[in-house]
Amino acid sequence: MKFLDEYRDGDLAQQLAREIHRVTTRPWNIMEVCGGQTHAIVKFGIDEVLPQQITLIHGPGCPVCVTPLEMIDKALDIAARPNVIFTSFGDMLRVPGSTTDLLSVKAKGGDVRMVYSPLDAVKLAEQNPTREVVFFGVGFETTAPATAMAVFQAARIGLKNFSMLISHVLVPPAIEALMASLNCRVQAFLAAGHVCAIMGYEEYPPLAAKYRVPIVVTGFEPLDILQGILMCVQQLESGRAEVENQYSRAVRRAGNQPAQELVGQVFKIVPRKWRGVGEIPASGLGLKANYAAFDAELKFGVADRHVDEPADCLSGLVLQGQIKPHECPAFGTRCTPEHPLGATMVSSEGACAAYYRYRRHN
Amino acid sequence: MEINPACPLPIQRYPHVLLAHGGGGKLMHQLLEYVFGPAFSNPILDTRHDSAQFTVPPPGRVALTTDSYVVRPLFFPGGDIGSMAVHGTVNDLAMSGARPLYLSCAFIIEEGLPMETLWRIVGSMRDAAQRCGVQIITGDTKVVDKGKGDGLYINTTGIGAIEHSLTIAPQTVQPGDAVIISGDLGRHGMAIMTVREGLQFESTIESDSAPVHKSVLQLIEEGISVHCLRDLTRGGLASALNEIAEAAGVKIAVEQKAIPVREDVHAACEMLGLDPLQVANEGRFVAFVAPKDAERALQILRNQEVSAQAVLIGRVVENAAPLVTIKSAIGASRILDMPSGEQLPRIC
Numbered sequence: 001m002k003f004l005d006e007y008r009d010g011d012l013a014q015q016l017a018r019e020i021h022r023v024t025t026r027p028w029n030i031m032e033v034c035g036g037q038t039h040a041i042v043k044f045g046i047d048e049v050l051p052q053q054i055t056l057i058h059g060p061g062c063p064v065c066v067t068p069l070e071m072i073d074k075a076l077d078i079a080a081r082p083n084v085i086f087t088s089f090g091d092m093l094r095v096p097g098s099t100t101d102l103l104s105v106k107a108k109g110g111d112v113r114m115v116y117s118p119l120d121a122v123k124l125a126e127q128n129p130t131r132e133v134v135f136f137g138v139g140f141e142t143t144a145p146a147t148a149m150a151v152f153q154a155a156r157i158g159l160k161n162f163s164m165l166i167s168h169v170l171v172p173p174a175i176e177a178l179m180a181s182l183n184c185r186v187q188a189f190l191a192a193g194h195v196c197a198i199m200g201y202e203e204y205p206p207l208a209a210k211y212r213v214p215i216v217v218t219g220f221e222p223l224d225i226l227q228g229i230l231m232c233v234q235q236l237e238s239g240r241a242e243v244e245n246q247y248s249r250a251v252r253r254a255g256n257q258p259a260q261e262l263v264g265q266v267f268k269i270v271p272r273k274w275r276g277v278g279e280i281p282a283s284g285l286g287l288k289a290n291y292a293a294f295d296a297e298l299k300f301g302v303a304d305r306h307v308d309e310p311a312d313c314l315s316g317l318v319l320q321g322q323i324k325p326h327e328c329p330a331f332g333t334r335c336t337p338e339h340p341l342g343a344t345m346v347s348s349e350g351a352c353a354a355y356y357r358y359r360r361h362n
Numbered sequence: 363m364e365i366n367p368a369c370p371l372p373i374q375r376y377p378h379v380l381l382a383h384g385g386g387g388k389l390m391h392q393l394l395e396y397v398f399g400p401a402f403s404n405p406i407l408d409t410r411h412d413s414a415q416f417t418v419p420p421p422g423r424v425a426l427t428t429d430s431y432v433v434r435p436l437f438f439p440g441g442d443i444g445s446m447a448v449h450g451t452v453n454d455l456a457m458s459g460a461r462p463l464y465l466s467c468a469f470i471i472e473e474g475l476p477m478e479t480l481w482r483i484v485g486s487m488r489d490a491a492q493r494c495g496v497q498i499i500t501g502d503t504k505v506v507d508k509g510k511g512d513g514l515y516i517n518t519t520g521i522g523a524i525e526h527s528l529t530i531a532p533q534t535v536q537p538g539d540a541v542i543i544s545g546d547l548g549r550h551g552m553a554i555m556t557v558r559e560g561l562q563f564e565s566t567i568e569s570d571s572a573p574v575h576k577s578v579l580q581l582i583e584e585g586i587s588v589h590c591l592r593d594l595t596r597g598g599l600a601s602a603l604n605e606i607a608e609a610a611g612v613k614i615a616v617e618q619k620a621i622p623v624r625e626d627v628h629a630a631c632e633m634l635g636l637d638p639l640q641v642a643n644e645g646r647f648v649a650f651v652a653p654k655d656a657e658r659a660l661q662i663l664r665n666q667e668v669s670a671q672a673v674l675i676g677r678v679v680e681n682a683a684p685l686v687t688i689k690s691a692i693g694a695s696r697i698l699d700m701p702s703g704e705q706l707p708r709i710c
Contacts, residue, residue, distance in 0.1 A: 009691075010619075044691065044694060044696075045692065045695060046692070046694070091635075222690075222691065357697065358699070
């Protein structure tokens with residue numbers, strides 16, 4: 001397939017792997033931030049072609065996985081109410097809350113629908129004026145513009161029966177929180193290419209300088225990831241800590257400015273809880289006061305709910321890169337995609353799901 | 363007999379199916395008389411008895427299978443629920459190496475279904491049955507209250523004659539066996555998903571729904587040592603291979619690069635975060651054959667239109683803990699797992 005097969009070429013991958021072997025002289029820990037990259041690494045077996053000295057640490061960049069338990073519980077509460085049409089992206093539907101998940105709410109009679117775009121939810125609200133349509137706005141900077149556009153459109157046409165349960169999170173504060181933690185082993189980052197396609201990468205040079213870490217904006221195909229790793233290792237080996245852009249076919253330094261403006265118009269930066277990690281200051285997006293009418297937490301009175309996370313799910317440590325998924329005692333036994341303890345085992349981008357799906361035999 | 367595209371006259375007075383059409387009275391009689399009867403007409407059905415009577419040709423070994431079809435929408439690019447209900451059951455028979463002979467056919471119709479829709483679907487079933495060389499010899503109609511069904515469900519049961527003496531089953535699979543698939547993967551699932559969810563791509567992806575029994579019978583006729591066959595319906599290739607590995611107690615290794623996936627299907631899957639190897643097909647099967655016969659099996663399959671793109675995708679490696687592995691495009695090996703529940707498109 002055009003624009004895809006070129007980046008999955010086996011011979012070129014081997015060439016890049018050989019070059020990484022050539023330049024690596026010492027052990028290095030590199031974190032890929034995005035869950036999409038984690039899946040590509042495990043699916044294509046990228047870590048198997050790397051030198052043993054290089055350890056890839058799987059980062060927190062899976063929006064489904066970091067959505068806190070209490071937010072899932074709020075979604076389940078709202079979705080179970082009569083007269084509500086609860087809409088969500090597909091991979092949120094199976095994520096377990098404290099007692100159930102959205103697919104089970106649907107099975108019990110809740111009107112839960114999968115949509116491909118937040119604008120589909122706006123359309124549903126227009127078509128069903130007597131019902132409350134709620135969209136579960138989850139994701140990183142990548143999906144924030146689409147969510148913002150939906151709120152903007154709903155406001156423009158004066159929809160009263162549309163609201164959003166917002167759980168948007170931001171990548172740079174998460175990187176900062178990881179680097180600031182005492183037991184951080186990460187020495188370089190592959191930054192998430194799609195996030196940077198929207199936001200650019202001007203936020204990263206101060207982080208690279210402050211923590212002396214190379215940050216390479218990286219794509220999602222095998223050759224992208226191998227090249228990103230090579231660029232990280234070259235910096236590490238030569239003692240540099242700079243921001244570089246491997247994914248230049250999609251990412252500009254300043255990002256997509258109209259998208260950023262729209263996000264800025266609708267959202268403000270708020271503290272946000274991350275599942276398994278805890279609250280990170282200034283790490284999320286919330287609706288601005290003039291869009292508060294679209295805030296489902298206020299509309300349905302669920303804003304004050306707090307839920308503790310189960311102790312036997314170690315997804316927090318997985319998301320911080322402190323353990324590998326298979327090092328969790330529950331992995332593959334008490335926790336499987338059919339009976340997940342945490343979101344990392346459910347989401348198509350979750351590290352535990354990737355290991356379960358592709359690596360169980362090791 | 364060509365079926366008239368317009369609804370027969372007495373039926374025209376009822377533009378929609380009523381509860382009474384399943385009630386056993388005059389309206390139901392009309393439905394049988396003017397819709398099902400003429401479309402499926404054959405000597406066995408035409409006796410209009412409570413059960414169909416027939417003899418099977420010697421040696422008298424038969425295969426029996428049943429399947430229910432609940433696809434939505436009823437019409438999709440490349441097929442409809444009617445043709446699919448015939449092809450699907452014919453293909454299930456073919457997976458035993460059986461020659462499909464007869465089908466039964468039960469309709470569960472939701473009150474209010476446009477009569478014209480039923481008429482079109484019955485016509486499509488008739489055409490499909492004719493193409494497959496099978497006869498529909500008994501049937502049933504029920505009408506359920508509006509809102510209690512999804513337009514139309516169809517169940518078909520099929521009987522086929524087994525004329526060979528092979529044991530076509532997972533237990534016959536042996537280390538060294540060649541793993542062959544009959545064509546490109548993922549078309550049916552993506553055709554349905556793009557229509558159901560209103561996704562628009564530049565080209566229309568058409569379902570691969572088709573009968574495959576001729577390809578299978580040809581393999582057997584030419585003396586190929588066929589060890590196991592499985593159609594690649596729900597769960598796709600990934601499920602079929604895992605089921606066989608599990609039942610046979612073997613390790614199967616396949617190569618990603620060898621598996622054909624059409625560009626538009628590949629693109630749609632990439633966009634939605636789905637794996638084409640886990641997506642449903644309705645006209646594809648996997649064959650495990652003795653290694654000595656692999657090349658000839660490929661040639662035979664490629665001579666049939668429905669399996670013209672048949673390819674060798676891997677081998678049975680050893681008797682071992684059940685496992686399916688796939689060699690990725692960059693040469694590393696990983697598990698090819700069974701999908702967990704329904705495939706759900708991802709966020710980003």
